[in-house]
Amino acid sequence: MSEEILVKMRDVWLEGRSDETWNPIINGVDLTLKKGEVLGLIGESGAGKSTLGLAAMGYTRDGVRISKGSVEFDGIDLLTASAAVKRELLGKRIAYVAQSAAASFNPAHKLMDQHVEGPVQHGVMSKSDSEEDGMELYRKLRLPNPDQIGFRYPHQVSGGQLQRCMTAMAMSCRPDLIIFDEPTTALDVTTQIEVLASIRDIVEQFNTAAIYITHDLAVVAQMADTIKVLLKGDEVETADTRTMLSAPTQEYTKSLWAVRSFERPQKPAVQTGSVPVVSVQNVDASYGTVPVLHDVSFDMHEGRTVAVVGESGSGKSTTARCITGLLPPKAGQILVDGEVMPPDYRKRSKDQLRQVQMIYQMADTALNPRMSIGQIIARPVEFYLGLKGAEKRKRVDALLEQIELEPSQYYHRLPSELSGGQKQRIGIARALAAEPKFIICDEVTSALDQLVAEGILRLLARLQDELSLTYMFITHDLATVRAIADEVVVMKDGRVVEQGPKTEMFTPPHHAYTDLLLSSVPQMDPDWLTNLLAERGVDNIGDAAVDKM
């Protein structure tokens, strides 16, 4: 690694425009990046990571401005540089990899045509040279069929492959700096490994400097040489990765590290012969003619949390849709308290519907934006329990207190006036309002920051103890499973692969697929990825490993 400085940002202040005023986003942050160095930017959502990352390219989103400070790239002042100078730099010497590759590729053009655009435009390579180079990059990134994959359209390749194609595209002009904005956040753990490994390899090979933006500490620990922690636009601390992981100095950083320590002891096994609250028996289901579930069976007992894990497309959410009756199963049945439920929710009685409640992944779309918090929670109270007027208000207030929100302060607010974690709490209150026995939690923490997510998990655990609720916890995050589950059901391709108590599941020997899932969860150890790759062998990571099973 050379000691030459590539990016120098000094006392950068960024402001965003909303409600006709300029609000601070970044308050005087310094950033120095040497050639070939990888810097990890971490922080919760709203900390200003992406905005700072983009500012390093001298670029701001609409409605954002750099109010003070300087940004220098290789001696060029990006803030005063002319549009022509910037055009020369962007794409050629500075590249950007966005979070959602699927949304960033133009669906109407083949991957290779989009790949060659940069080099041809900047006059770095001819079209045919660039195409050959693209295939070489695809090979280096370990994409399957590197010679042909470029001639497919974006929708014809998987999410993880698309993300790697985007990295190849960013590499096409051999830039000095790449900015990765949460490149693996939308991917499954098994796919994530593959992308992480290839990004790390290629960055090392070409000695490219990178700014890696993410909220996942374990991921950044694998990728970065240096880590910078941001909190609400202020820099908390900067240190090299190993120092940062072993000896964080600031309270906030320590609290980030501590999140993963929440773990509930497993409850004792239920007595044999007791009637499960919900029982899924030999369920087959399909969307149209495409079969999705095959002979799925498991029981959920009172006061227990059953975590259903698996990657996207494994049938976790479909199982939930069968239980709620949104998707009537093709075969098999759903029992609640030993009673067979009508397969279609429209045929269920009000009381049967009340028993099964649901909390959604995206609190944004789960709450009607035009209803106040009071109205949202009051509706099930009125609908199921028939409470009116003052009694209804009292019940809603009690529910708001239960989810740790001050009733007088939140009753009249709209969902848009709440933070993500608060919205999710309202979703919980709405489910509780029906006084159910059983709640399905569909990825309830995956859209939240770690600290907020932990708060939600603790709340759910407390409510379970108080009300002896039964949870079905759908998740792909094994850290969450470890924290809250009593029993675990592992699903793959619409089948239950393995099930049992948590302690049993987390101790070897596992089923091969469970093993793959478990070992793919990034650990807070900078050597974890290296060791894992060595263990699995280069050709047997992520996607490749799944395909072989």
Add this chain to the structure above:
Amino acid sequence: MIWFVAALVGMAAVAWGFRFAGQAVTGNAPKFRDMPYGVAYGYVLGVAVLAWLVWAYTQGRSPDQAIANKFFFLRIAIEGFIIFAIAAWLFRLLGRSVGTSGTKKLFRSMPLTASFGILTILIYAIFALFAGVIAPYGQEQIIPGVAANVIPGGDPTLGGNPDFPLGTDQIGRDILSRLIYGAQNTVGIAFATTVLAFLLGGTFGFLAATLGGWLDQLLSRTVDVLMAIPSLIFALLLMTIASVWAPELGIPLTVFMVVIIAVIDSTRVYRLARAVGQNIVVMDYIEAAKLRGEGLGYLVFKEILPNATAPLLAEFGLRFCFVFLTIAALSFLGVGIQPPLADWGTMVRDLGGFVNFAQFAPMAATAPLLAAGAIALLTVAVNFVVDWMLQKSSGLKE
């Protein structure tokens, strides 16, 4: 033509010089340094057009009557534009200082076009509501002893009459009074028709989006069939049939017209309501409501409708314009609002011949243009307001 091309080429050189001078004078400020050539040309072209307008305006004010007549309408347009702009600005200023904090905030972020639109619509509404009080004469009153075809302007030397500032029509009725009553008839009927169209289209659209299945298919295909027929021709055909039925059944023809236009226009509303509804129906909060066991009424009115108001309201404004123009067009063709009721479309048709005088007696040509101008002004005003609401509602979603 040669001169025109020469001017364009000349401006090309001026534009280059303008950018170069700008760069030199400001010491290469980013505004001039990064200015594309097209933008520089645009500036120069804009200045040239503005200069021509000023020149044309002075010509319009020329003491030589022949030259002044040539630029008469341009002069009126420029004066009207300036007066309306000032009025809109004053209205916005008023809105910013009077009213609740909510309305003040609304006016503070309002563009001038929207405040112009709101002001115009307010004035139309006042005229329509209080037509009987404001209008100096009755809409069908033929004033005794007054000539027909008095020229607007009220200048006796030019064939006007100070008692009738906007002149009289071909059988001696006061045009000003008829314009005011026309607001009541044309705008009132258009409003009723649009409301009916929205009730029909909105209800069926949301039902189709929520229930789906065969009902959706049936409604959508019916709407497709209706939309396949050119709407004005279809309306004309139905109005011709209705004009035979109306006297037999003893129902005014106007009622038929309202229903016919409402049904034809409700197909467009249906399409929008269904599309908007389908986007909302897939939301998790709708799923939550369905799983709660809520009925159709609650789903449509409490969950879907509040989230669809913004696009529907914007469409309402637009649809109102179309309905309004359709009514004016039908009246112009003689099957719409029936005489002796005053109606802008009919007024344009009746006085249309005067447009031929535009070259030498612009005041005479103004007579039919007054009603046409009233239609155009309202359409523009409504569109300004709709644009503003659309922008606001799209901003809300971020």
